[in-house]
Amino acid sequence: MRLLIVEDDDMLRDGLAVGLRLAGFSPDAVASLADARAALSSGAFEGLVLDLMLPDGSGLDLLKEMRAAGDSSPVLVLTARDQTGDRVTGLDSGADDYLGKPFELAELAARLRAILRRRQGRAEGLMRWNGLCVDPARMRGEMEGREIEFSNREFTILQALMERPGAILAKSFLEDRLYGWQEEVESNTVEVHIHKLRSKLGASFIETLRGAGYRLAAPPGEGRAG
16 A cells, blocks of 8 residues: 655654555655645555644645545544544544554554555455465465465565456556655566565466556456456
8 A cells, every 4th residue: 555644743754654664555754735745746645644733734634635636545644633523523524544643553554454445345354366365464475374474565566466356557556556756766676576476476376468567367267358
């Protein structure tokens, strides 16, 4: 899940970016509404972690702008303003969840995974495809009775594919999941990690469609056009 973190506290912002990356997310982090608007206009984010009290205004203003523009990206409001009235206002303004400071990173990550499940219409926390069962909370999988560990980038690619089983994902889409919106993209990173995933899951688990991208192979017995 590619996230935009909007938080003006330098230490907290950096800690969130590091912690959520270790938890399997792909975060970018900015410190103001102006930077958040610039990031949203130039990159496709699948969710926001949004502080309310920012140096150039309220995070609620950004949230209302997004919803008025038809942007339904999940938003988790993270703020020290945690009175009942504040929570009600945030949720009624379009937030998907609300977490008060101080908080535990593990709870924040769990709430983000729950938001993602709801968006995808999944009730179960585990992800399953073609004999593979993946636990996003642990970034580990199980296949044919053996446990499989993934690096952060391997897991990021695998999760993107498993979130959209059967869909063809372009290399550029996977690069967006791996890199921040201002990071320089290494030309062969996706190919390297696809190769590593195939070595762990089987050579035919992920298909390459030349000129189009990658997708998960259909389970045995299930035909697929194209």
